[in-house]
Amino acid sequence: MENNENKSVDRRDFLKFGVLTAATALGSTNKAFATGKDSSGGVPNNLKPPVQKYLAKKYDNLLGDGLSGISDNQLKAHFGLYEKYVANINDIEAKLKIIDPNNPDTLSYRGLHVEQSFNLNGVILHELYFGNLGGGSKEPKGLLKKMIERDYGNPLNFLNHLKGVGKVMRGWSMAALNYRTGRIGIYGLDQHNQLVPSLVFPILVLDVYEHAYMVDFGTDRKKYLETFVSNINWKVVQDRLELALTMPYGEHITA
Numbered sequence: 466m467e468n469n470e471n472k473s474v475d476r477r478d479f480l481k482f483g484v485l486t487a488a489t490a491l492g493s494t495n496k497a498f499a500t501g502k503d504s505s506g507g508v509p510n511n512l513k514p515p516v517q518k519y520l521a522k523k524y525d526n527l528l529g530d531g532l533s534g535i536s537d538n539q540l541k542a543h544f545g546l547y548e549k550y551v552a553n554i555n556d557i558e559a560k561l562k563i564i565d566p567n568n569p570d571t572l573s574y575r576g577l578h579v580e581q582s583f584n585l586n587g588v589i590l591h592e593l594y595f596g597n598l599g600g601g602s603k604e605p606k607g608l609l610k611k612m613i614e615r616d617y618g619n620p621l622n623f624l625n626h627l628k629g630v631g632k633v634m635r636g637w638s639m640a641a642l643n644y645r646t647g648r649i650g651i652y653g654l655d656q657h658n659q660l661v662p663s664l665v666f667p668i669l670v671l672d673v674y675e676h677a678y679m680v681d682f683g684t685d686r687k688k689y690l691e692t693f694v695s696n697i698n699w700k701v702v703q704d705r706l707e708l709a710l711t712m713p714y715g716e717h718i719t720a
């Protein structure tokens with residue numbers, strides 16, 4: 466069954482989208498890491514330096530005529546919330562750096578770690594959400610379309626699942642490549658850091674917190690879900706899927 470299902474998404478698709486090339490590049494990086502031949506304390510020189518601080522991204526492209534049915538007032542209020550998460554995670558990580566893990570104040574140490582994942586995911590999920598809105602392709606194409614058809618039959622059914630999860634969750638509905646199965650799963654989160662699945666790569670993220678739609682839609686979440694779907698940037702979703710596939714999926718992932 467699985468072999469038949471995979472026939473439509475075969476090696477030619479991966480070559481077509483340059484995924485194998487990217488996977489090879491990733492393999493080279495891992496190899497360099499394993500050799501440890503470098504002059505920077507064990508970290509290979511060819512690795513990109515890590516990001517030291519979160520900087521809020523700008524999504525001005527969504528303002529004006531960027532989106533259909535979602536107002537600038539709604540978006541600006543939402544941008545402000547996202548920027549608060551960016552400030553919070555920087556603050557939390559700075560505080561965690563100076564705490565002695567051998568002798569912490571237990572309550573504040575625990576509190577900071579609870580807030581760490583909440584605010585970190587508040588940044589990441591909002592960037593994925595704003596990033597997959599506006600412009601680009603208006604429908605799934607290529608490998609993305611084939612994988613949606615394989616896993617959900619057709620794009621309409623896929624979106625019905627995404628919206629269905631969006632109706633019942635308090636925070637998020639998201640489609641993500643599951644690295645254990647290689648399928649596109651749809652997952653629901655009640656908060657940024659609650660019910661988050663492991664080893665999945667989000668490709669399409671839908672914010673269903675009231676703050677995402679209250680200004681424009683009041684309590685009419687159903688109308689907001691339809692408006693969100695009409696504004697999906699499928700090119701971004703496709704790019705994320707191709708990036709996700711540069712890491713091979715399968716049973717080895719939990720070895």
Ligand SMILES: [Fe+2]
Nearest residue numbers: 672674676677
């Ligand atoms: Fe939000």
